[in-house]
Amino acid sequence: MASIQIGLIREEKIPQDNRVAFTPQQCQWILSRYPTVQITVQPSPHRAFKDDEYRAAGIDVAEDLSHCDILLGIKEVPKDRLIPGKTYLFFSHTKKLQPQNREMLQTILERNISLIDYECLVHPDGQRILGFGFFAGVVGAHNGLLEYGRRTGLFDFKRVYECHDFQELITHYFGVKLPPVKIVTTGSGRVTAGILEVMGLLGIKYIPPDEFLINEYAYPVYTQLKAGELYLRRSDKTYSRDDFHAHPEQYDCKFLPYVTCSDVLMNGIYWDQDIAPLFTWDDLAKENFRIQVIADITDDQGGSVPCNLGDATIEDPVYGVHRTNRDRIAPYDKEGVTMMCVGNLPNELPRDASQFFGDHLMKYVFDDLVNGGSEMIQKATIVANGHLTDRYVYMKAYAEGNE
Secondary structure, eight states: OOOEEEEEOOOOSSSOOOOOSSOHHHHHHHHHHOTTEEEEEOOOSSOSSOHHHHHHTTOEEOSOOTTOSEEEOSSOOOGGGOOTTOEEEEOOOOTTOOGGGHHHHHHHHHTTOEEEEGGGOBOTTSOBSOOOHHHHHHHHHHHHHHHHHHHHTSOOOOOGGGSSSHHHHHHHTTTOOOOSOEEEEEOOSHHHHHHHHHHHHTTOEEOOHHHHHHOOOSSOEEEEEOHHHHEEETTTSOOOHHHHHHOGGGEEEOOGGGGGTOSEEEEOOOOOTTSOOSSOHHHHTSTTOOOOEEEESSOOTTSSSTTOOSOBOSSSOEEEEETTTOOEEOTTOTTEEEEEOBTTGGGGSHHHHHHHHHHHHHHHTHHHHHTTOOHHHHHHEEEETTEEOGGGGGGHHHHHTOO
16 A cells, blocks of 8 residues: 655744644654554744654654645645645635635645645534634633733733643642632633633632622622523524524624623634624723623634724733724723734644644544545545635635635
C-alpha cells in the first residue's frame, strides 16, 4: 500500500495563532498505528509545541512540504502559501461568503486544490465534530470575570495566556474569594460548557432563572439561559428547536428582564442575522441597564449583542462602549459598558485546545481521511481538485467576485 504523506503547516495568518492540529504525542500515536502514514511538521517559532518537542517524539521537522499529500492547519492559509494540487484541511471561513476570504478561495480554485473545511465535518445528526468552543468558553468566562474585577477594583486575575496550560490556570483559582456578583450566561453548546467549567472551578452557585430574576445574594451566582428559555414563537409563545432554526424571524427574545438584575453577561448563544438580539441600543441607554461587563464569546459584531463594535485582541481584549452615543471609549469608563470581544480566545490555552482538537480529529475523522474519504468527508469538501462541489455550488458568484 502506498504511503500517505501528511504535513502540519505553520500558522501564518495575522494575528498569530499558536494552535496545531496534532500534538507531538498524537503524531507519535498515529505513526505507531498507521504504518503507511508519514508526518512532516513545518517549523514554527510561535507554535505552542516547540519544534524540538516534535523531534523528540520522532517526527520529521522540515520547511518543504511539497512531498505531502494532505496538509493540516487551523486558521485560514494566506493565498501565497497555498501549494497547488494539495488537499488542505483548515477553518476556511468561506461558507457564509465572508468577503475577507474570497481571494483565498479564488486561489484554491485556480491552483486545483481540494479544501476540506473542519467546520463542515458533522456527525450523522448534524452536530459538529471539531471545534474549539469549550476552550473559548473557559477563556471567555475567565476574561469576563477578570474585567469585572478590574472595573470594580474588587479582585484581579492573571491573564490566561500567562499560564502554561489549563492546569496552571486552575491552580490560580485556589483560595480565590469573589464578591457577590450576578452572572447571566446564554447558550447550551460547547462554549457554554466551557463557561460552566469555570463557574464550577470558582464555586459560583447556579440559580434557576426565575429565582435569579427576583433575588439578590451575598455570594457569587450565575444562571444559564438556553435557547428555549430565551426565544418564544410570536404566534403561540412556544419554542421548537427545528422551527426556530428554520424560521428565527418568527421568534421574540425574552432576555430583556435580565439586564436589570445582572452584573456580567457571558454570551455563548448561536446567532445569525434573522435572530432577534438579546437587547437593543435603546435598552442599553436606559438607567435600569445594570450589566457592567459583557463577555461576547460568540463574538458576532453587531449580532446578539448590538454593542459589539468588533474584535479586540488577546493582548488588549477590552474596550468600552458609551451607553448613549454608542462610541468606543475607555474600557472601564462609568458611562459605558465594558466589552470583551476576541475572535481567537482558545489561542490563550493553545496546548490544551490543540490536544482536545487532535483527539477528536483522530477519533472521528482520521480513518476516513487516510482511507480515501467517506460521506462525512465528502460533505465537508468545499472544493475538489479546483472545483466547487455540488453542495457548495451556491458559492460560485462569491468565488468569482460577482455576488
